[in-house]
Amino acid sequence: MRNVYVLSADMTKFGKSPLSARELALEASKKAILEAGISPSDIQAAFVANAFSIAEKQGHLGPILMSGLGVPDVPASTIESACASGASAIREAWINIGAGIYDCMLVVGVEKVSQLDTITATTYFSFGSDFVFEGACGASFPGLYGAIARSHMTKYGTTEEQLANVAVKNHENALSNPNAHLHKKITVDDVMKSPVVASPLKLFDACPFSDGAAAAVLCSEDFLRTKGRKFSEQVMIKGSGRAGGTGALFQREDLTSLNAAVLAGREAFKMAAVLQKDIDFAEVHDCFTVAELIAEEDLGFAARGEAAKLTEEGQTRIGGELPINPSGGLKAKGHPVGATGVGQVVEVYEQLHGKAAGRQVRDARIALTHNVGATGGSCGVHIFQLT
Ligand SMILES: CC(C)(COP(=O)(O)OP(=O)(O)OC[C@H]1O[C@@H](n2cnc3c(N)ncnc32)[C@H](O)[C@@H]1OP(=O)(O)O)[C@@H](O)C(=O)NCCC(=O)NCCS
Structure with missing residues (x-):
C-alpha cells in the first residue's frame, strides 16, 4: 500500500438546512477543493457517502455532484x-x-432529512436496522440503543447520571464549534429532566436529526510531489480498520460491546503501529450517550464497565488525558448520517493543523475516528498522524 494523505477537509454547518443534499454536497466539496488548493479537474474519482437521498427523490448523487463541480466525466x-x-x-x-x-480522490458525505417529520425520519432511519426483526416490529434506533444502555447499566452498574455526563461534555465542546448543530450549554439536571425518548435514554442522551455535508480530498505521495507540496505537516492515514457485526441485536450474546468496533479498532491500531496511549484525541460515534462509553471500551481506552469514570474524572474533556469528541460529537455537532464519518475527518484535519480555535487539543499529532453503522452492523476506525 502507498501512503495516503488527507490533503484537505471541510464541511457545511450541520443542523436544519433549507438546502438540498446536492446543494450541501456541492458546498462542502467546493470548500474542500479550495482548501486543498487544487482544481476540480485534479479529482480522478469520488465517493459520496449517503443513506437517505431517496427521501428527496434523488438517488445517484455522484454524477450530479461531479456535474455541479464541472467535471461530469469523473466517476463517482x-x-x-x-x-x-x-x-x-x-x-x-x-x-x-x-x-x-x-492519485487524487474526493470523498463527500451528505444527508438531508429535516424536511421529514419526526415519525417519518425515525421510520427511514430504522431501514438501517435489520428491518424485518427490528424496524418493522416498532424498534426504532432510540429503542435499540435504549436496550443497549439498559444492558450496560445492568451489567456494570452504569447510572443515568453517568450517561448524562457525556451529553454535558459534548454540548460544552460544541459551543466552540461554529459548524455544530446544537449550541446549548446543558447540565446533568437538564439531561435528567428532559423528556424520555426510549427509557433510559432521554432527549439530551440522543443525537439530533441533522442536515449537512462534509468533504475530504485524499491523495498519494506522487500527487503531493507533482503539485510541489511538502511531505511534512501533512495528515496521513496511518491505520484503517473496518468490520461487520450482526444486523440485529437478538443475534448477539452481549449488548454492551459492538464486535464490529472491537475488530475495526484492532485492525487500525495494528496497521498504525500505535497504542491507545499514543492517541491525542478521538472522535467517536456517540449517537446516544451510552455509545460513547461503549466506544471507549471497545477501542481499549477503558476497561469494560470503566468508561463512565473517564468522563466523570474529566479525562475525556478538552485539556483532559484523552479528549473525546472535541467537535461536540454526534450528540451536539449533529448527525447527518452520511456526512458524519467524513465530518469526523474534518475535525481531525482542523485539530492536527491547529485550526480548531476554542476547542483546540494542544499539541495534537495522532487522532482516531470511530464511525458505527446502525447498532454495529458495520464500523470503520481510522488513525491519522501529522507527518
Ligand atoms: C430525540 C428526537 C426524537 C427528537 O426529535 P424531535 O421530537 O423531532 O425534535 P424537534 O426537531 O421537534 O426539536 C424539538 C426541540 O428539541 C431540540 N432537539 C431535538 N433533538 C434534540 C437532541 N437530540 N438533543 C438536544 N436537543 C434536541 C430541538 O433543537 C428543538 O429545540 P427548540 O424547540 O429549542 O428549537 C430525535 O432527535 C431523534 O430521534 N434522535 C435520534 C436520531 C437517530 O436515531 N439517529 C440514528 C442514530 S443510530
Missing part, C-alpha cells in the same frame, strides 16, 4: 453503510489510492 458512486457510510467511503478511497489506482 454512492457508498451506503448506514451511519458508517462516511468511514466506509474514506476506507474505499484509501484502498483505491493506496493500491495505486488513483
Whole structure:
C-alpha cells in the first residue's frame, strides 16, 4: 500500500438546512477543493457517502455532484453503510489510492432529512436496522440503543447520571464549534429532566436529526510531489480498520460491546503501529450517550464497565488525558448520517493543523475516528498522524 494523505477537509454547518443534499454536497466539496488548493479537474474519482437521498427523490448523487463541480466525466458512486457510510467511503478511497489506482480522490458525505417529520425520519432511519426483526416490529434506533444502555447499566452498574455526563461534555465542546448543530450549554439536571425518548435514554442522551455535508480530498505521495507540496505537516492515514457485526441485536450474546468496533479498532491500531496511549484525541460515534462509553471500551481506552469514570474524572474533556469528541460529537455537532464519518475527518484535519480555535487539543499529532453503522452492523476506525 502507498501512503495516503488527507490533503484537505471541510464541511457545511450541520443542523436544519433549507438546502438540498446536492446543494450541501456541492458546498462542502467546493470548500474542500479550495482548501486543498487544487482544481476540480485534479479529482480522478469520488465517493459520496449517503443513506437517505431517496427521501428527496434523488438517488445517484455522484454524477450530479461531479456535474455541479464541472467535471461530469469523473466517476463517482454512492457508498451506503448506514451511519458508517462516511468511514466506509474514506476506507474505499484509501484502498483505491493506496493500491495505486488513483492519485487524487474526493470523498463527500451528505444527508438531508429535516424536511421529514419526526415519525417519518425515525421510520427511514430504522431501514438501517435489520428491518424485518427490528424496524418493522416498532424498534426504532432510540429503542435499540435504549436496550443497549439498559444492558450496560445492568451489567456494570452504569447510572443515568453517568450517561448524562457525556451529553454535558459534548454540548460544552460544541459551543466552540461554529459548524455544530446544537449550541446549548446543558447540565446533568437538564439531561435528567428532559423528556424520555426510549427509557433510559432521554432527549439530551440522543443525537439530533441533522442536515449537512462534509468533504475530504485524499491523495498519494506522487500527487503531493507533482503539485510541489511538502511531505511534512501533512495528515496521513496511518491505520484503517473496518468490520461487520450482526444486523440485529437478538443475534448477539452481549449488548454492551459492538464486535464490529472491537475488530475495526484492532485492525487500525495494528496497521498504525500505535497504542491507545499514543492517541491525542478521538472522535467517536456517540449517537446516544451510552455509545460513547461503549466506544471507549471497545477501542481499549477503558476497561469494560470503566468508561463512565473517564468522563466523570474529566479525562475525556478538552485539556483532559484523552479528549473525546472535541467537535461536540454526534450528540451536539449533529448527525447527518452520511456526512458524519467524513465530518469526523474534518475535525481531525482542523485539530492536527491547529485550526480548531476554542476547542483546540494542544499539541495534537495522532487522532482516531470511530464511525458505527446502525447498532454495529458495520464500523470503520481510522488513525491519522501529522507527518
Ligand atoms: C430525540 C428526537 C426524537 C427528537 O426529535 P424531535 O421530537 O423531532 O425534535 P424537534 O426537531 O421537534 O426539536 C424539538 C426541540 O428539541 C431540540 N432537539 C431535538 N433533538 C434534540 C437532541 N437530540 N438533543 C438536544 N436537543 C434536541 C430541538 O433543537 C428543538 O429545540 P427548540 O424547540 O429549542 O428549537 C430525535 O432527535 C431523534 O430521534 N434522535 C435520534 C436520531 C437517530 O436515531 N439517529 C440514528 C442514530 S443510530
